[in-house]
Every structure is written in C-alpha cells, then in structure tokens.
Amino acid sequence: MSTSISLQRDALLDRFAIGISGLCVVHCVASVLFLGLFASAAGALMNPLFHEVGLALAIGFGALALGRGMMTHGYMMPAAIGGLGLGVMMGALHLPHGGGETLWTIIGVALLALGHDLNRRALA
Numbered sequence: 001m002s003t004s005i006s007l008q009r010d011a012l013l014d015r016f017a018i019g020i021s022g023l024c025v026v027h028c029v030a031s032v033l034f035l036g037l038f039a040s041a042a043g044a045l046m047n048p049l050f051h052e053v054g055l056a057l058a059i060g061f062g063a064l065a066l067g068r069g070m071m072t073h074g075y076m077m078p079a080a081i082g083g084l085g086l087g088v089m090m091g092a093l094h095l096p097h098g099g100g101e102t103l104w105t106i107i108g109v110a111l112l113a114l115g116h117d118l119n120r121r122a123l124a
Helices: 003-037 039-045 048-073 077-093 101-123
Strands: none
Touching: 003 048, 003 101, 048 077, 048 101, 077 101
C-alpha cells in the first residue's frame, strides 16, 4: 500500500473519531436537557451501559488512530493529549449524575478531539 493512501486512511480515522467526539457532546447536552424536560425519556440516555460502550469505542478508536499516528509521524503529544482526555472521561464515569459528570465528560471529549486533530495535522 502506498504511503499516501496509508496517511489518508489514518487521517480518516482521526476525522471519524472527532465526529464521534462531537456526537458524545451532543449526547451529554441532550441527556441533561431531556432529564429536565422528560424524565422517563432521559432514562434510556442516562443508562450506564450507554456510557460504558461509548467509552470503550473512544478507547478503541483512540488507541488505533493515535497509536498509528504516533508510529507514523513520531510525535507523542497528540497521543498524550488524547490519553488525558480519555482519562478525564473515565473519571467522569465515576461521578454522580448532576455532580459535574456532564462538564467533565465534555472536557475529556474536547481533549480527546484535540488529540485527534493534532494527530491528523501531523499526518498531513
């Protein structure tokens, strides 16, 4: 496989991961709004399994895209920032709902998306 195609595929992984990060932010904000407006509808969005699966996907895409990027371009900063974001997201899972969980999750997602964006730029 040519290097150009490989770099394009790696950059696509980062773009996809950034998109998933955006969906996470939408989910967090929607959950808070639905919780206030429709308590029964929010129950499905607030299910811990939903958050655990989302975090598992973030870890998987993060390890794949950021790890491959680090091996390709040799810069650790994107993976370090992305890893910090994943750590903040993991920590937020242990906070009670309404106890800052949404804010810390959004901060973690933003850090992870920043790591993916830096990785994508380093691959260009």
